[in-house]
Amino acid sequence: MxxxxxxxxxxxxxxxxxxxxxxxxxxxxxxxxxxxxxxxxxxxxxxxxxxxxxxxxxxxxxxxxxxxxxxxxxxxxxxxxxxxxxxxxxxxxxxxxxxxxxxxxxxxxxxxxxxxxxxFPERDMGERIAHHLMSPNVLNFLKLDHDYSVEEIKVPRCMVNLNLREIDLRVKYNLNVIAIRTGEEIDISPNPAKVLGAGDVLVVVGANRDLDKFTDLT
CATH class of the missing domain: 3.40.50.720 (NAD(P)-binding Rossmann-like Domain)
Known part of the structure; x- marks a missing residue:
C-alpha cells in the first residue's frame, strides 16, 4: 500500500x-x-x-x-x-x-x-454496536444505502468444510461473496472450490433482508 x-x-x-x-x-x-x-x-x-x-x-x-x-x-x-x-x-x-x-x-x-x-462517528458506532448485538455472528458491516450492505459474517457451523460452490450463496440467499478472511489473510474474489474453515469470515454483499436471513443461521 x-x-x-x-x-x-x-x-x-x-x-x-x-x-x-x-x-x-x-x-x-x-x-x-x-x-x-x-x-x-x-x-x-x-x-x-x-x-x-x-x-x-x-x-x-x-x-x-x-x-x-x-x-x-x-x-x-x-x-x-x-x-x-x-x-x-x-x-x-x-x-x-x-x-x-x-x-x-x-x-x-x-x-x-x-x-x-x-x-458521523458517534452515530455510525452506535449503529455498529446495535447491529452486532442483534446479530452476534456479524463482525462488521458497511451500509451502502438503505437497502444494501456489505457484512463480515462468521462462517455458520453448517457450512464448515464445504466449498463456495456447494453453499451457493448467490442462488440460495441472493448474496455475493466478495472475499474470505482467514486470520489476517484476505482472499479477494475467492475460487468457488475454496473450502471454508471454522474460523473463516465471509465478506458478503447483498440486500439487507437477505443478509438478515443468512445471519440467522447458526
Whole structure:
C-alpha cells in the first residue's frame, strides 16, 4: 500500500484515533489542535504535531497544509470552527477534505461548502454496536444505502468444510461473496472450490433482508 500524507485537525477522541491509526499503518500524519495539552498526548504517536488555529488561513499556510493529500477535520462541538476550517481548506486547494458532522444540518452545510466526505462517528458506532448485538455472528458491516450492505459474517457451523460452490450463496440467499478472511489473510474474489474453515469470515454483499436471513443461521 502506497504511503500517503494526512493532516488531522482536532484531536479529541475521534481525531486522535484517526491520526494514530493512520500513522500505525505507515502514513505521514500531521496532528493539529489549538490546545497544547492534546498535542502533547500525541507527540510520539504521529509524524508531526503543531499547535494552530485552523480557522486562521495564514496559520494553515504557514504549516504547509497544501502539501497534504487529505485533511480530516475532526473538530468537536464548535460547529462554526468546523465549517470555517473546511471552507478555508477547500479554498486552499486541498484535494480531499473529510469532515466530522454533529448532526444532519451540519453535514448539509459541510457538503455545500465543498467537503468531499462527511462522517458521523458517534452515530455510525452506535449503529455498529446495535447491529452486532442483534446479530452476534456479524463482525462488521458497511451500509451502502438503505437497502444494501456489505457484512463480515462468521462462517455458520453448517457450512464448515464445504466449498463456495456447494453453499451457493448467490442462488440460495441472493448474496455475493466478495472475499474470505482467514486470520489476517484476505482472499479477494475467492475460487468457488475454496473450502471454508471454522474460523473463516465471509465478506458478503447483498440486500439487507437477505443478509438478515443468512445471519440467522447458526
Amino acid at each position: 502506497q504511503e500517503k500524507n494526512y493532516a488531522v485537525v482536532g484531536l479529541g477522541r475521534f481525531g486522535s484515533s484517526v491520526a494514530t491509526t493512520l500513522y500505525r499503518e505507515g502514513n505521514e500524519v500531521l496532528a493539529i489542535d489549538i490546545h497544547e495539552s492534546l498535542i502533547e498526548e500525541l507527540v510520539d504517536q504521529v509524524s508531526h504535531t503543531v499547535i494552530a488555529d485552523s480557522t486562521d488561513e495564514e496559520a494553515l499556510k504557514a504549516i504547509g497544509i497544501r502539501n497534504f493529500d487529505t485533511v480530516i477535520v475532526a473538530i468537536g462541538d464548535d460547529i462554526q470552527a468546523s465549517i470555517l476550517t473546511v471552507l478555508i481548506l477547500k479554498e486552499l486547494g486541498i484535494n480531499q477534505v473529510v469532515a466530522k458532522a454533529l448532526n444532519k444540518r451540519h453535514a448539509q452545510v459541510l457538503y455545500k461548502i465543498g467537503a468531499d466526505m462527511v462522517v
